[in-house]
Amino acid sequence: MRYCFGIDIGGTSIKCGLFTQDGAVVRKWEIPTNREAGGVKIPGELAASISEVMGEEKLTQDQVIGVGMGVPGPVLADGMVLLCPNLGWDHINVRVMMEQMLGVPVRVGNDANVAALGEQWKGGGRGYSDMLMVTLGTGVGGGLILGGKIVCGSNGAAAEIGHIVVNPEETDRCGCGCRGHLEQYASATGIVRMAKKRLASESVATSLHSFNNLTAKDIFDEAKKGDEVACSLVDTLGSYLALALSHVAAVADPVAFVIGGGVSKAGSILIDAIEKHYNDNILPALRGKVFRLAELGNDAGIYGAARMTLEDR
Numbered sequence: 054m055r056y057c058f059g060i061d062i063g064g065t066s067i068k069c070g071l072f073t074q075d076g077a078v079v080r081k082w083e084i085p086t087n088r089e090a091g092g093v094k095i096p097g098e099l100a101a102s103i104s105e106v107m108g109e110e111k112l113t114q115d116q117v118i119g120v121g122m123g124v125p126g127p128v129l130a131d132g133m134v135l136l137c138p139n140l141g142w143d144h145i146n147v148r149v150m151m152e153q154m155l156g157v158p159v160r161v162g163n164d165a166n167v168a169a170l171g172e173q174w175k176g177g178g179r180g181y182s183d184m185l186m187v188t189l190g191t192g193v194g195g196g197l198i199l200g201g202k203i204v205c206g207s208n209g210a211a212a213e214i215g216h217i218v219v220n221p222e223e224t225d226r227c228g229c230g231c232r233g234h235l236e237q238y239a240s241a242t243g244i245v246r247m248a249k250k251r252l253a254s255e256s257v258a259t260s261l262h263s264f265n266n267l268t269a270k271d272i273f274d275e276a277k278k279g280d281e282v283a284c285s286l287v288d289t290l291g292s293y294l295a296l297a298l299s300h301v302a303a304v305a306d307p308v309a310f311v312i313g314g315g316v317s318k319a320g321s322i323l324i325d326a327i328e329k330h331y332n333d334n335i336l337p338a339l340r341g342k343v344f345r346l347a348e349l350g351n352d353a354g355i356y357g358a359a360r361m362t363l364e365d366r
């Protein structure tokens with residue numbers, strides 16, 4: 054039996070997993086992310102933690118296929134990590150550094166892309182080698198898998214679907230500075246933004262007025278109870294997301310769309326809202342896609358990172 058490590062580097066903690074080559078978890082653990090001095094100690098501390106686990110599990114270098122890593126920033130195909138503000142990294146080839154310390158092959162990818170690969174391997178995208186994962190959290194992220202491999206693009210920015218324009222008439226700005234991006238409607242903050250605008254501009258009867266600190270979960274919960282305004286907000290989110298996915302389909306034609314992130318905890322009401330609008334304005338050849346909820350939660354990153362080490366095998 055051979056093994057691989059999957060590592061998901063976040064701004065506060067680093068999630069680590071040791072897997073068999075078939076994708077069974079041997080053990081999971083976490084270490085804190087040491088961001089001091091521009092994150093220079095992160096590679097060394099991570100390598101030390103991996104070496105310690107190899108010792109405890111009595112694994113030789115020959116038994117380790119590799120170490121895969123997801124990082125919160127753009128990554129080029131050679132493992133060069135561009136700007137990572139959450140870690141303090143700026144143009145670091147973490148792949149070369151880790152390979153020198155560990156003596157095993159290392160693969161590095163953007164965390165959203167790596168999570169998509171994890172869902173494709175062992176989660177909601179199982180069985181679909183061409184799929185797009187959409188992560189609906191504070192923002193909107195994406196990861197595109199074609200032929201079972203991550204598509205990262207020339208700047209590591211492929212599948213940044215949160216920043217597809219879905220409403221050219223929008224006057225508010227997205228976090229990136231542009232206007233009318235998907236993230237302004239389909240993220241947790243986006244649906245709350247739409248709700249506040251609606252409640253301020255119309256005198257409508259809705260249970261949403263009773264929340265002092267309205268959240269995306271509140272809106273979905275009230276929609277499930279039948280509140281008309283909440284239902285209409287969920288429908289608007291679904292229509293913008295479906296529009297963005299139809300654009301992706303016209304370029305990449307994946308088989309499946311997998312929806313994850315905190316907002317996806319809303320469940321089938323969200324999938325229904327997207328499916329309802331997806332076929333509205335799309336080429337017949339691009340209809341009939343599969344829409345699934347993500348299944349791995351916060352572990353998608355370590356699964357995908359481990360899967361990267363098995364590519365070309």
Ligand SMILES: [Zn+2]
Pocket residue numbers: 215216227228229230231234236
């Ligand atoms: Zn944007």
